[in-house]
Amino acid sequence: MFDFGINGYQPQWHHSLAQVAVTHGTRLAHLAGRTLTHTWLVWDNDADRWFPDGPVLLDFDGEQLEINHQRLDAVSVTWNTINTATPVRWPGTDLNLRWHDGLQAGLHGQRLDTVELLEWTSADLARGTVALTFTLAAQQLTIYNALDENGLSYTPPDPRYRRLRLYTTSSPAHNAVELEDLPLLRDLLDAGADVEDDDGTGWTLLHHALDAEHDGHVQTGKPLHADTTALLLARGADPLRARNGVTALAEAQRCGHWLAAEIMQAWIERHQTA
Known part of the structure; x- marks a missing residue:
């Protein structure tokens, strides 16, 4: 299994909103009420920009959620498996990568209100791709499939997404x-x-x-x-x-x-x- 240059990382791929909901829905829902304490992106030091092929990490009071998109139909959700003190060495390349807190300023310290799963419904190449969106106290964060890599958005999700809000009180x-x-x-x-x-x-x-x-x-x-x-x-x-x-x-x-x-x-x- 390709580990994205991250020692010990074993992505768990899902191919539909329903698969993510059944496997991780309850645990995702229970993030609500926690505080976003830290975020991590893989950073290209030479280009001085985000390297979107690597996983996005969100830490909610010590519960680390790890999200990654690949191809046009795959999303991985894992928990507490990545040690950001470990270097990122992309196999077969000389890329100079590191972990970096690169999300929009002001996200840290915000309380998470809700988590939703999204599925793109428009009749284009992205149809069926799965995203996760987090409504924080004063900010929206969506991690989506940007066609074989991760994408980030800080605005409300496009209405063409099918949405499933996750609740702690029901499956x-x-x-x-x-x-x-x-x-x-x-x-x-x-x-x-x-x-x-x-x-x-x-x-x-x-x-x-x-x-x-x-x-x-x-x-x-x-x-x-x-x-x-x-x-x-x-x-x-x-x-x-x-x-x-x-x-x-x-x-x-x-x-x-x-x-x-x-x-x-x-x-x-x-x-x-x-």
Whole structure:
């Protein structure tokens, strides 16, 4: 594995927003509330400028986040693996590189409010590339794929990005259910999200879907739908799994989500006779 001239560095490559969310979403979300205490870039001493092929390091109160982009589809996220006291020696070159605090002045000492994952949606070469954006107390910082290298931005993200805000109180999959974002939920499940993911109280994705679908119907007056429920059942969610003694099926019947109840009842009957 290419180590970018950094002894001991082993980048972990991901190729979609969903992969990053499933693997690192919870840990990224828990950075919120910490202070950005230090930042590091790889610097080209001879050219006196940032060398964007090397990883970008953000230290939040001792939790060092290491971000790197490569090719048109790869982003690496690692934690606490790089020692900036170690020299950077790019293999096969005579580049004169070092670690340097080169981010925009004033970032240090700011409290982190939120972390979001971004996916570029415009129909161009960058389509599908993943970025991470950090909303600090008085500044925005986005680290994005600048077509086979890292890019930095200090302004709000372009509206053509698909955005997933990360929360400490819910997983990315629960967030997708709440937003009723079926493509995102599909991608997260494809990337390894647990279809029986619960919030620690037994509130599974399926229970959440029933609540979101029924509440949306009641609050907006729009027709009742059960597409999130159907997707979760198709992926193996158990309608007989109980929360506080109440199954998802019983909950749908109780709250009046008759469409989901019909679908789940048919699912149960089919699986009992299979």
